[in-house]
Amino acid sequence: MVDCYFPVTVRLIILLTLGLLAKSENCRQTTYCSCQRDNGDVVDLQQFGDRVFQNMTKSAIYKWLPCAQMDCNNVTQTICQFNVISPSVQFPNNLGSIKSVHFTVSKGNVILTYTDPSGNTKSTVALVCSEGKEATFLFIGRVRGFVYQTYNFQLQSKHFCPSHSLSTGTIICIVLLCVLVLYLVLGVVFNIFVQHKSGCNAVPNADSWKSSGDYIQDGFAFTLTKCGKLNKRKEYNEI
Incomplete structure (x- = not known):
């Protein structure tokens, strides 16, 4: 027996x-600002047009143009930090180029990761589902590492909520x-x-x-x- x-x-x-x-979720990049998830859902930031997302803190202004680039310290970048010295004096800082974008998925959220030309700064933008919000851009914080310093952001929107398809x-x-x-x-x-x-x-x-x-x-x-x-x-x- x-x-x-x-x-x-x-x-x-x-x-x-x-x-x-063992199963992991992915979002296959289709353009610099769009990807397709495993269930067929398409995440496309082009739906926001040429809108520049902006977030202000006490010492800096952060701007993000997902599907294009803007001038930042005489270099075209997709995400930029403007350190505020006074109302009339701002120093730009490159946080990432659009060509360096990499798509991943973490805890169900699509993450866009950028690197700046110098290679020692990274920026991540998490696309978070938020019912009732059209689009809210938030600066979460900065993490200093041994090689990189990483700036973390969130874009909260109802457009990122799952379709519940399998x-x-x-x-x-x-x-x-x-x-x-x-x-x-x-x-x-x-x-x-x-x-x-x-x-x-x-x-x-x-x-x-x-x-x-x-x-x-x-x-x-x-x-x-x-x-x-x-x-x-x-x-x-x-x-």
């Missing part, structure tokens, strides 16, 4: 969970899950009423599922063991 110390259903759940966690990857996962459930149900019914099996033996290919779970356990155990050895070695070196 198959050993049931680790239920087959739990093993299946682990395998499915690992598969779903992506191709999600549809494939749903279909595979349905096929797996149908396979298990029909397999269990067949094994019980035709093969006269019971317990864990009624699960189709129970031995194979059990082996898969064992491999996962062995993998975790191996990883934890190696990490433990590395930590101990570090402690010995410190001593």
